[in-house]
Amino acid sequence: MKNQPLREIFDKVRHVVTEPEWALARPLIEEIRQLKAERDALILAHNYQHPLIFFGVADLSGDSLGLARQASQVDAQTIVMCGVHFMAETAKLLNPDRQVLIPDDQAGCSLADAITAEDVEALRERYPGVPVVTYVNTSAAVKAASDICCTSSNAIEIVEALASDQVLLIPDRHLADYVSNHSEVEILTWEGGCVVHEEFRASEIDALRVDHPDICVIAHPECHAEVQASADMVGSTSQLIDWVGNHRPDKVAMITECTMSDNVASHFPKTEFIQPCSLCPYMRRITLEKIRDCLRDGSGEVEIDEAIADQARLSVTRMLEVS
Numbered sequence: 001m002k003n004q005p006l007r008e009i010f011d012k013v014r015h016v017v018t019e020p021e022w023a024l025a026r027p028l029i030e031e032i033r034q035l036k037a038e039r040d041a042l043i044l045a046h047n048y049q050h051p052l053i054f055f056g057v058a059d060l061s062g063d064s065l066g067l068a069r070q071a072s073q074v075d076a077q078t079i080v081m082c083g084v085h086f087m088a089e090t091a092k093l094l095n096p097d098r099q100v101l102i103p104d105d106q107a108g109c110s111l112a113d114a115i116t117a118e119d120v121e122a123l124r125e126r127y128p129g130v131p132v133v134t135y136v137n138t139s140a141a142v143k144a145a146s147d148i149c150c151t152s153s154n155a156i157e158i159v160e161a162l163a164s165d166q167v168l169l170i171p172d173r174h175l176a177d178y179v180s181n182h183s184e185v186e187i188l189t190w191e192g193g194c195v196v197h198e199e200f201r202a203s204e205i206d207a208l209r210v211d212h213p214d215i216c217v218i219a220h221p222e223c224h225a226e227v228q229a230s231a232d233m234v235g236s237t238s239q240l241i242d243w244v245g246n247h248r249p250d251k252v253a254m255i256t257e258c259t260m261s262d263n264v265a266s267h268f269p270k271t272e273f274i275q276p277c278s279l280c281p282y283m284r285r286i287t288l289e290k291i292r293d294c295l296r297d298g299s300g301e302v303e304i305d306e307a308i309a310d311q312a313r314l315s316v317t318r319m320l321e322v323s
């Protein structure tokens, strides 16, 4: 994806970007490329980023786990995280000697906001000895209070690797439902949820199937349990993309943040993507203008309190060692 010719980029985004929008974006993309080279920077983009960012300026892209892995292997002075704040913190944890920038430090996450380190300590007192598995969609302080992290790609594997009859899997109650339905381990959880995935309803999927009898419906595990039960397949964003690549359905609905369908559709032009749409307001805070500004000014630098950094890093690296 690194510095493709601009015409090729427009070919990838023209299904969602008009000629006038492209004319406005093009000089910004060129400016960002120039600044990136001057600063020896690498741009990481989550799958939910706008196609102009995803195809236009990102060097590497992926889901939370993919970005965490790539963040641990980068060869650049500066990392720009086009995603939300916990992702930038994870990149900083894995690259303590590099500068990590986030183009908008208000790009948060409803799951990360759902739990604090104090809440984790209270859970440990209530369930002594039960290991704490924390979704990466949390603050560094919460990671530091936990035993190990997981993502939606590897949550089952991480829970089962702990060889414990009971596990606290926090903070997403729907991911906890998903793991509970696929594992013998008893899952205790928290009342957190993603504002984007909680929007979807099983009745919407029923209606889709009436309107499109041949449609395949694939859903993210942050959706309600009844949405998961209505889907043909449930998986993380990278697992959803792989499923489309392996099955090449004629028609598919990806029940997740709807920008991802715009990005995936570029790779599978023969598949029709039907989008019941829910947008992440936090991901949308990242724009080409803000990426340009943070590269130009070195603004939005992510710092992690030294008192928690080592422990938080340990929770992430333990995960990477298991999966």
Ligand code: SF4
Residues within 6 Å of the ligand: 084, 108, 109, 110, 111, 112, 137, 194, 195, 196, 197, 257, 280, 281, 282, 283
């Ligand atoms: S989509 Fe949901 S989990 Fe992902 S960043 Fe947005 S609010 Fe957080």
